[in-house]
Amino acid sequence: GDSVTQMEGPVTLSEEAFLTINCTYTATGYPSLFWYVQYPGEGLQLLLKATKADDKGSNKGFEATYRKETTSFHLEKGSVQVSDSAVYFCALSARSRSSGGSYIPTFGRGTSLIVHP
Amino acid sequence: ETGVTQSPTHLIKTRGQQVTLRCSSQSGHNTVSWYQQALGQGPQFIFQYYREEENGRGNFPPRFSGLQFPNYSSELNVNALELDDSALYLCASSLEGTYGYTFGSGTRLTVV
Numbered sequence: 001g002d003s004v005t006q007m008e009g010p011v012t013l014s015e016e017a018f019l020t021i022n023c024t025y026t027a028t029g030y031p032s033l034f035w036y037v038q039y040p041g042e043g044l045q046l047l048l049k050a051t052k053a054d055d056k057g058s059n060k061g062f063e064a065t066y067r068k069e070t071t072s073f074h075l076e077k078g079s080v081q082v083s084d085s086a087v088y089f090c091a092l093s094a095r096s097r098s099s100g101g102s103y104i105p106t107f108g109r110g111t112s113l114i115v116h117p
Numbered sequence: 118e119t120g121v122t123q124s125p126t127h128l129i130k131t132r133g134q135q136v137t138l139r140c141s142s143q144s145g146h147n148t149v150s151w152y153q154q155a156l157g158q159g160p161q162f163i164f165q166y167y168r169e170e171e172n173g174r175g176n177f178p179p180r181f182s183g184l185q186f187p188n189y190s191s192e193l194n195v196n197a198l199e200l201d202d203s204a205l206y207l208c209a210s211s212l213e214g215t216y217g218y219t220f221g222s223g224t225r226l227t228v229v
Contacts, residue, residue, distance in 0.1 A: 032217075034217050036220075041222075042222055042223075043121075043123075043207055043209075043220035043221050043222040043223050044160070044207065044209075044218075044220040045220065046217045046218065046219070049217050089159055089160070093217075096173060102165065102167060102172040102173050104162065104165065104173045105150065105162060105218065106162065107152075107159040107160045107161075107162075108159050109158055109159040110157075110158070110159045
C-alpha cells in the first residue's frame with residue numbers, strides 16, 4: 001500500500017538557521033503531495049502542495065519540490081523563526097483501487113520542529 | 118468562507134459506551150474524511166465520504182461507522198469504546214480529495 005516516511009524528530013534549530021525535513025513516499029500511480037503543519041492543540045493546516053512531478057510548492061517561505069525520480073518531497077526553509085515551531089506532516093493523496101478510484105490520503109508520522117531564539 | 122468545525126472539542130467516555138462526533142465541512146466541499154491521531158503520531162485514516170456514500174476506509178474495525186448528510190456535514194460513531202480509542206479525532210473536508218484537505222481542530226476523546 002501507499003506510505004510516507006519522514007525523518008524522525010525533534011529537529012532543533014536556532015532562529016535564522018536553514019531547515020530541511022526529509023520526506024519520501026511509496027505509491028502506485030501519480031499521487032499529489034502535501035505538507036501540513038500542526039500547532040499545539042490545533043488541527044492540521046495545509047502548508048503547501050504539488051500535484052505533478054517537478055512542481056514546486058511554496059508558502060510562507062517554505063518550499064518543497066516533487067521529485068518523482070527519487071520519490072521525495074523534502075521541506076525546506078531558508079531562515080526559520082521561533083513561530084515556525086510546530087509538527088510538520090508530509091502526506092500524499094492517490095487514487096485507490098480498493099476504494100473505487102477515490103483519492104485516499106496517507107500521512108507520515110510527523111516531524112517536530114523546535115526553534116530557539 | 119467558513120472552515121471545518123467539529124463538536125464537541127473534548128469528551129470523556131467510559132469503556133463500552135458509544136460516542137458520536139460531528140463535523141461541518143467547509144462551504145463548497147463535498148468530501149469528508151475522518152482521522153484518528155494518537156499522541157505523537159500522524160493522523161490515521163478511518164474513512165471518507167463523498168456525496169453521502171463511503172468511498173474509502175482505513176484499517177479500522179466495523180464499530181467505527183459514519184454518515185454524511187445532504188449538506189455534506191458528517192458524523193463519526195464509535196461503539197463499544199475501548200481504552201485505546203482515546204485520541205484526537207480529526208475531520209477534514211475537500212473538493213473530491215484532489216487538492217488537499219481543510220482540517221477542523223479536532224475532538225479530544227478520552228476513554229476511561
